[in-house]
Amino acid sequence: MPKIDEKLLPVFEDVLRRNAGEVEFHQAVEEVLESLGCVIAKHPDYMSRALIERLCEPERQIIFRVPWIDDKGRFRINRGFRVQFNSALGPYKGGLRFHPSVNVGIIKFLGFEQTFKNALTGLPIGGGKGGSDFNPRGRSDAEIMRFCQSFMTELYRHLGEYTDVPAGDIGCGAREIGYLFGQYKRLTNRYEAGVLTGKGLTYGGSRARTEATGYGATYFVDSMLRTKGTSFDGRRAVVSGSGNVAIYAIEKIHEFGGKVIACSDSSGFVVDDNGIDLDLLKETKLVRRERISAYAEAKGAGAVYSEKGSIWDVPCDVAIPSATQNELTGKDAKSLVDNGVIAVAEGANMPSTPDAIRLFHEAGILFGPAKAANAGGVATSALEMQQNASRDSWTFDETEARLAAIMRRIHDRCAETADEYGAPGNYALGANITGFVRVAEAMQALGVI
Ligand SMILES: NC(=O)C1=CN([C@@H]2O[C@H](COP(=O)(O)OP(=O)(O)OC[C@H]3O[C@@H](n4cnc5c(N)ncnc54)[C@H](O)[C@@H]3O)[C@@H](O)[C@H]2O)C=CC1
Numbered sequence: 001m002p003k004i005d006e007k008l009l010p011v012f013e014d015v016l017r018r019n020a021g022e023v024e025f026h027q028a029v030e031e032v033l034e035s036l037g038c039v040i041a042k043h044p045d046y047m048s049r050a051l052i053e054r055l056c057e058p059e060r061q062i063i064f065r066v067p068w069i070d071d072k073g074r075f076r077i078n079r080g081f082r083v084q085f086n087s088a089l090g091p092y093k094g095g096l097r098f099h100p101s102v103n104v105g106i107i108k109f110l111g112f113e114q115t116f117k118n119a120l121t122g123l124p125i126g127g128g129k130g131g132s133d134f135n136p137r138g139r140s141d142a143e144i145m146r147f148c149q150s151f152m153t154e155l156y157r158h159l160g161e162y163t164d165v166p167a168g169d170i171g172c173g174a175r176e177i178g179y180l181f182g183q184y185k186r187l188t189n190r191y192e193a194g195v196l197t198g199k200g201l202t203y204g205g206s207r208a209r210t211e212a213t214g215y216g217a218t219y220f221v222d223s224m225l226r227t228k229g230t231s232f233d234g235r236r237a238v239v240s241g242s243g244n245v246a247i248y249a250i251e252k253i254h255e256f257g258g259k260v261i262a263c264s265d266s267s268g269f270v271v272d273d274n275g276i277d278l279d280l281l282k283e284t285k286l287v288r289r290e291r292i293s294a295y296a297e298a299k300g301a302g303a304v305y306s307e308k309g310s311i312w313d314v315p316c317d318v319a320i321p322s323a324t325q326n327e328l329t330g331k332d333a334k335s336l337v338d339n340g341v342i343a344v345a346e347g348a349n350m351p352s353t354p355d356a357i358r359l360f361h362e363a364g365i366l367f368g369p370a371k372a373a374n375a376g377g378v379a380t381s382a383l384e385m386q387q388n389a390s391r392d393s394w395t396f397d398e399t400e401a402r403l404a405a406i407m408r409r410i411h412d413r414c415a416e417t418a419d420e421y422g423a424p425g426n427y428a429l430g431a432n433i434t435g436f437v438r439v440a441e442a443m444q445a446l447g448v449i
């Protein structure tokens with residue numbers, strides 16, 4: 001199994017030393033470096049020009065205080081982050097995560113991954129990520145708005161349509177993007193639509209952006225299945241999470257003729273053998289903002305809620321982890337493989353642990369890594385920027401057709417690169433190398449940056 005090439009070990013040791021304790025960032029870097037031994041053998045100049053070291057060091061890291069007042073008049077303080085990772089290909093681009101677990105290491109791993117993912121889309125976007133340890137759960141609308149306004153009151157000076165363009169992520173959806181955009185507009189006195197993506201359709205958002213990550217992951221799986229002469233038709237799928245990515249992955253799988261039989265949230269999971277009722281799931285999660293247990297209660301017969309065990313023990317043909325990092329362990333991967341899974345694609349960022357990925361590769365199943373499989377969201381954000389720049393607004397079908405074409409291209413590029421480097425079918429290797437080479441070539445052309 002791949003290990004880091006000895007020429008790259010000093011780079012990794014440096015990352016560990018300079019970013020002590022940032023375990024998710026270490027994990028993300030290690031996974032990419034394991035793929036790059038064969039690249040530096042072909043391109044020794046990448047080493048001599050320190051391109052890999054430069055790529056592991058963010059261009060800029062911003063950490064700031066976010067003070068706000070809750071509904072009871074109490075003063076609250078959160079910490080805000082924006083890691084502007086790499087702008088060789090375009091303005092920094094990547095979401096904002098609002099979740100109590102957020103820290104600089106998590107934002108750094110996400111920004112690092114984003115840089116390669118954005119490169120893979122083939123579109124002119126650099127990589128960045130941000131967020132806060134703010135917990136939106138149980139907060140009123142007014143509290144969310146005050147928090148977002150305070151967050152933007154610092155962040156706005158670091159943003160711009162040619163500089164850095166955030167979007168949503170966990171805990172940051174259309175409502176939060178609206179409040180953030182409103183405050184940006186107030187502070188700058190500019191209607192700079194291209195400064196944020198994931199906007200509402202009434203003020204410059206793109207059709208299909210909401211659906212894009214989940215739809216895109218499903219297109220990616222469909223492309224992988226086609227290489228084996230098969231499809232979603234009649235297949236059982238499990239999708240973890242029940243947020244933005246999960247909901248629209250479920251929607252598209254159903255359109256493709258598959259049946260999603262389980263989904264989850266951070267408290268437990270639901271198995272519904274008749275297939276997840278998407279209208280009820282949307283009502284539960286997007287409108288009433290309730291726990292997934294409320295779905296099972298409302299659905300009644302056929303739907304079983306559980307807080308014990310793992311969603312990955314539910315037998316399925318296709319699995320799309322779409323909740324959070326490291327949610328699918330080696331043990332879960334073994335269970336999926338033993339139960340006959342044929343394809344796994346990462347809707348979330350880094351949801352599979354290194355052990356799990358190793359097992360999927362050893363078992364020879366189709367494995368779509370996050371950088372490729374969930375790139376549809378950011379790609380459609382780039383399409384939103386295009387529409388904003390040309391003051392245009394495309395139809396849903398036109399935008400989705402572009403998304404589908406981008407996902408098929410990403411799939412094919414990863415597969416071709418894997419073939420070229422002697423590892424046919426290894427999409428993870430293909431994604432890492434394709435993304436890396438595109439950024440490295442641009443950095444090389446731009447001088448010592
Ligand atoms: N929204 C987007 O366009 C994109 C999101 N992603 C990634 O997809 C994943 C999900 O993001 P969204 O759907 O946007 O967020 P969301 O906030 O809409 O939904 C997150 C879902 O994950 C669940 N969850 C969170 N922590 C969990 C845990 N520890 N265990 C089990 N479930 C947990 C939540 O209950 C919720 O159902 C994240 O890894 C995010 O970085 C990746 C690409 C684009």
Ligand SMILES: O=C(O)CCC(=O)C(=O)O
Pocket residue numbers: 093094095096114117165166167168169197349374375377378379381
């Ligand atoms: O749409 C975007 O700019 C960011 C999406 C994102 O955060 C991700 O791909 O993880």
